[in-house]
Amino acid sequence: MSRSRNTALNYARENHARFLDELKELVRIPSVSTDPQAQEYMKAAATWVADQLHALGMSHVSIFSTPGHPVVCGEYRCPLSDAKTLLVYGHYDVQPVDPLELWQSPPFEPTVQGDYLFGRGASDMKGQLLVGLKAIESILKTDQLNVHLRFLFEGEEEMGSPNLADFITQNQDRIRSDVALNLDSGILAPDFPSITISLRGLAYFELRVYGPASDLHSGTFGGVVHNPAQVLCELIAGMHDAQGRVTLPGFYDRVRPLDRVEREELARLPLNEDYFLKVTGAPALFGEEGYLPVERIGARPTLEVNGLYSGFIGEGSKTVLPAYAMAKISCRLVPDQDPREVHQQLWDYLEAHAPRTVRWELIQHAASPAAMIEPDRVEVAALSRAMEQVWGVKPAFKREGGSIPVVAQLKSILGMPTILTGFGLPDDNLHAPNERLHLPTWQRGIETLIHFFYNLEE
Amino acid sequence: MSRSRNTALNYARENHARFLDELKELVRIPSVSTDPQAQEYMKAAATWVADQLHALGMSHVSIFSTPGHPVVCGEYRCPLSDAKTLLVYGHYDVQPVDPLELWQSPPFEPTVQGDYLFGRGASDMKGQLLVGLKAIESILKTDQLNVHLRFLFEGEEEMGSPNLADFITQNQDRIRSDVALNLDSGILAPDFPSITISLRGLAYFELRVYGPASDLHSGTFGGVVHNPAQVLCELIAGMHDAQGRVTLPGFYDRVRPLDRVEREELARLPLNEDYFLKVTGAPALFGEEGYLPVERIGARPTLEVNGLYSGFIGEGSKTVLPAYAMAKISCRLVPDQDPREVHQQLWDYLEAHAPRTVRWELIQHAASPAAMIEPDRVEVAALSRAMEQVWGVKPAFKREGGSIPVVAQLKSILGMPTILTGFGLPDDNLHAPNERLHLPTWQRGIETLIHFFYNLEE
Numbered sequence: 001m002s003r004s005r006n007t008a009l010n011y012a013r014e015n016h017a018r019f020l021d022e023l024k025e026l027v028r029i030p031s032v033s034t035d036p037q038a039q040e041y042m043k044a045a046a047t048w049v050a051d052q053l054h055a056l057g058m059s060h061v062s063i064f065s066t067p068g069h070p071v072v073c074g075e076y077r078c079p080l081s082d083a084k085t086l087l088v089y090g091h092y093d094v095q096p097v098d099p100l101e102l103w104q105s106p107p108f109e110p111t112v113q114g115d116y117l118f119g120r121g122a123s124d125m126k127g128q129l130l131v132g133l134k135a136i137e138s139i140l141k142t143d144q145l146n147v148h149l150r151f152l153f154e155g156e157e158e159m160g161s162p163n164l165a166d167f168i169t170q171n172q173d174r175i176r177s178d179v180a181l182n183l184d185s186g187i188l189a190p191d192f193p194s195i196t197i198s199l200r201g202l203a204y205f206e207l208r209v210y211g212p213a214s215d216l217h218s219g220t221f222g223g224v225v226h227n228p229a230q231v232l233c234e235l236i237a238g239m240h241d242a243q244g245r246v247t248l249p250g251f252y253d254r255v256r257p258l259d260r261v262e263r264e265e266l267a268r269l270p271l272n273e274d275y276f277l278k279v280t281g282a283p284a285l286f287g288e289e290g291y292l293p294v295e296r297i298g299a300r301p302t303l304e305v306n307g308l309y310s311g312f313i314g315e316g317s318k319t320v321l322p323a324y325a326m327a328k329i330s331c332r333l334v335p336d337q338d339p340r341e342v343h344q345q346l347w348d349y350l351e352a353h354a355p356r357t358v359r360w361e362l363i364q365h366a367a368s369p370a371a372m373i374e375p376d377r378v379e380v381a382a383l384s385r386a387m388e389q390v391w392g393v394k395p396a397f398k399r400e401g402g403s404i405p406v407v408a409q410l411k412s413i414l415g416m417p418t419i420l421t422g423f424g425l426p427d428d429n430l431h432a433p434n435e436r437l438h439l440p441t442w443q444r445g446i447e448t449l450i451h452f453f454y455n456l457e458e
Numbered sequence: 459m460s461r462s463r464n465t466a467l468n469y470a471r472e473n474h475a476r477f478l479d480e481l482k483e484l485v486r487i488p489s490v491s492t493d494p495q496a497q498e499y500m501k502a503a504a505t506w507v508a509d510q511l512h513a514l515g516m517s518h519v520s521i522f523s524t525p526g527h528p529v530v531c532g533e534y535r536c537p538l539s540d541a542k543t544l545l546v547y548g549h550y551d552v553q554p555v556d557p558l559e560l561w562q563s564p565p566f567e568p569t570v571q572g573d574y575l576f577g578r579g580a581s582d583m584k585g586q587l588l589v590g591l592k593a594i595e596s597i598l599k600t601d602q603l604n605v606h607l608r609f610l611f612e613g614e615e616e617m618g619s620p621n622l623a624d625f626i627t628q629n630q631d632r633i634r635s636d637v638a639l640n641l642d643s644g645i646l647a648p649d650f651p652s653i654t655i656s657l658r659g660l661a662y663f664e665l666r667v668y669g670p671a672s673d674l675h676s677g678t679f680g681g682v683v684h685n686p687a688q689v690l691c692e693l694i695a696g697m698h699d700a701q702g703r704v705t706l707p708g709f710y711d712r713v714r715p716l717d718r719v720e721r722e723e724l725a726r727l728p729l730n731e732d733y734f735l736k737v738t739g740a741p742a743l744f745g746e747e748g749y750l751p752v753e754r755i756g757a758r759p760t761l762e763v764n765g766l767y768s769g770f771i772g773e774g775s776k777t778v779l780p781a782y783a784m785a786k787i788s789c790r791l792v793p794d795q796d797p798r799e800v801h802q803q804l805w806d807y808l809e810a811h812a813p814r815t816v817r818w819e820l821i822q823h824a825a826s827p828a829a830m831i832e833p834d835r836v837e838v839a840a841l842s843r844a845m846e847q848v849w850g851v852k853p854a855f856k857r858e859g860g861s862i863p864v865v866a867q868l869k870s871i872l873g874m875p876t877i878l879t880g881f882g883l884p885d886d887n888l889h890a891p892n893e894r895l896h897l898p899t900w901q902r903g904i905e906t907l908i909h910f911f912y913n914l915e916e
């Protein structure tokens with residue numbers, strides 16, 4: 001290991017207590033983005049982040065106002081003019097704290113207990129945000145960094161990043177980089193480092209079925225018209241076959257099959273049936289036949305009913321034959337499915353199966369393809385090696401079932417791939433009371449990123 | 459026609475405008491029985507009805523409290539001690555008004571437009587309730603009535619009359635009569651009077667399906683648990699076969715078949731396919747194969763979805779995998795189906811078809827068997843002749859698709875038959891926005907009842 005790398009690592013170890021104090025400062029700011037009362041805290045958190053960039057000697061540090069909460073940007077030009085540019089992404093906003101009474105220490109008074117720092121945002125993602133900044137600090141204070149950096153810190157991730165796509169579109173020259181580093185993910189366990197290589201996409205629909213011109217009395221008219229709630233149920237019931245596969249015509253045509261190597265890789269993850277039973281509380285698992293739970297979550301597409309409505313849903317009974325029934329239906333997509341094609345497939349299914357006793361309409365609310373990073377990219381290799389250097393074991397490559405708006409936005413607007421990592425743990429109580437950060441893993445995270453930057457240069 | 463009969467008819471015609479004003483007063487009281495906020499209005503409506511009985515000179519007028527809404531009773535003893543006793547039944551409660559935004563005039567501001575009075579309850583059944591009271595008033599103010607009367611007005615009909623059976627059981631001596639006159643029905647068209655000889659019964663259920671312990675993120679967990687909304691849809695889809703028949707085991711075992719004579723009678727009613735298409739506004743009709751629409755409505759049982767709920771039903775999208783899904787499901791029953799058996803049949807169906815990936819529960823909200831009256835009863839003949847006297851044509855005998863719990867209760871508790879009539883029309887928008895009353899038919903209804911009372915004496 002080179003002398004300079006060791007110097008940076010030593011700096012990170014020697015300054016651990018101060019790093020933690022700074023993290024506590026940031027956690028103390030109650031930057032709950034969905035809370036209309038928190039405007040001043042959002043600005044305070046954005047300013048805190050900008051101050052960090054200033055202290056690191058970054059250039060062009062700016063706080064941009066948006067229709068929502070501010071975006072913080074900054075830049076670092078390294079001495080090598082032909083070096084790669086890396087975009088460091090993070091969010092300074094946090095989830096709401098309710099139910100407050102379930103917290104064992106106040107959410108915005110960061111409290112160390114044993115190996116953990118408790119506090120809202122400690123793990124998601126104020127701690128992860130500092131992993132990036134403190135790794136960079138450790139190198140810049142002891143050596144030089146041979147990669148250009150850009151920074152993009154938003155305050156609306158916990159709201160679904162409603163204004164970020166517009167901001168990226170309007171500030172392309174400030175953001176465009178070779179690759180993004182997103183630290184808003186986690187690893188599988190303190191002794192099980194991992195890199196997320198794919199996220200599923202999303203195609204979200206609303207299906208409306210119309211029968212009679214208005215609600216009818218179910219006694220007076222029951223027996224002569226097709227109940228639109230029944231039709232909706234029949235249509236939805238037909239969208240899966242007995243093997244749990246989605247029946248939309250052509251739905252699997254573009255689905256990239258899992259190869260043997262990746263199936264073996266996924267099978268060794270600690271995400272087995274018992275894990276999902278415990279975490280979901282469902283009476284039994286369910287899904288597409290022939291695939292492991294971890295494969296069904298990450299590497300196979302799904303069709304879910306997100307909402308159902310028709311007729312009378314209050315207490316007791318009302319004998320209405322409804323005029324209308326509605327379902328929210330969404331598909332999670334995997335490479336190389338196209339959300340526009342899925343829209344057409346659902347349309348074709350409805351054309352083929354909706355009876356002429358009703359009218360229907362289909363509305364699309366969201367459409368984003370899956371995101372995948374090629375595992376053999378040089379940046380992935382640099383990160384993988386960094387994890388091995390810190391943990392002594394190779395990280396697992398995992399596929400995540402959700403979607404992260406900024407990853408899709410950077411891809412679609414700027415064509416940028418994202419390396420997705422971070423050092424949160426599955427039991428960090430994200431989005432729940434008593435959120436916590438595992439400090440030994442946090443420290444390993446900082447060291448991992450120091451290795452990562454040095455590995456990038458090699 | 460006797461002089462006294464004509465005097466009563468003239469009184470009814472001369473007082474039409476005042477009768478209408480009184481009906482408007484009653485419609486203005488928002489007596490929505492299922493609305494917990496409407497307690498005071500329920501009392502106000504009960505008091506209004508009791509005041510009418512007082513004004514008619516009835517004796518023993520009382521407002522009885524029940525575990526739900528009040529019951530109003532009263533009595534009239536005619537000079538002939540051996541006269542028959544007729545129980546006049548009505549309900550002063552109305553259906554909820556939602557969706558409020560579809561009303562063209564406020565539901566509780568009665569509005570006359572052309573031949574119609576618009577307002578919630580105008581037809582069902584505040585208007586019909588006044589048909590009875592105003593026919594009686596017209597006779598008593600001009601002549602004498604030679605039949606004993608008893609009155610039973612409830613405030614829970616639109617909730618399925620949950621407390622009425624207990625009330626009848628505990629007040630048998632106040633209610634027992636030779637026959638009941640229930641005006642909570644209607645005729646086929648303004649020029650087509652009719653008498654209802656049977657009602658369908660009702661078995662109303664709520665089916666709840668539970669999956670994961672709490673709502674899950676549809677990205678993180680979509681693919682490993684069975685979506686309870688999907689399960690609910692599959693269960694509902696399986697409740698009908700391709701011929702539109704209900705698949706609950708044993709559902710048709712007790713259904714009394716239609717004989718040839720009645721099928722011919724029903725076939726001559728103006729309730730053909732075109733009629734139902736026009737009245738319902740449905741794109742096409744639907745129902746059990748092998749039966750005419752009028753047979754499917756009156757003489758065949760059905761299973762309808764009255765309500766559906768799961769997950770997110772607001773505007774836009776939320777990527778929730780719901781923990782819970784619910785359907786309101788009701789069966790209309792015909793002679794000789796037993797609602798308790800239907801409950802068991804639905805239970806058996808669910809036991810056989812619900813997957814072990816979910817838990818479910820079944821709640822029964824209402825249970826009443828079908829009711830039928832013999833068409834050759836003297837009171838039926840008196841009513842039939844009265845309609846002929848007013849309309850100039852013989853009324854049709856029809857089977858009605860709806861259910862009226864009190865008809866079943868009077869039969870089972872006191873052995874009393876019910877003559878079922880009333881002057882609502884199929885396009886009165888019962889239980890829907892823009893409920894209305896056809897005023898010329900309403901006036902004919904009052905005249906019909908005047909004739910009916912005189913015919914009874916002959």
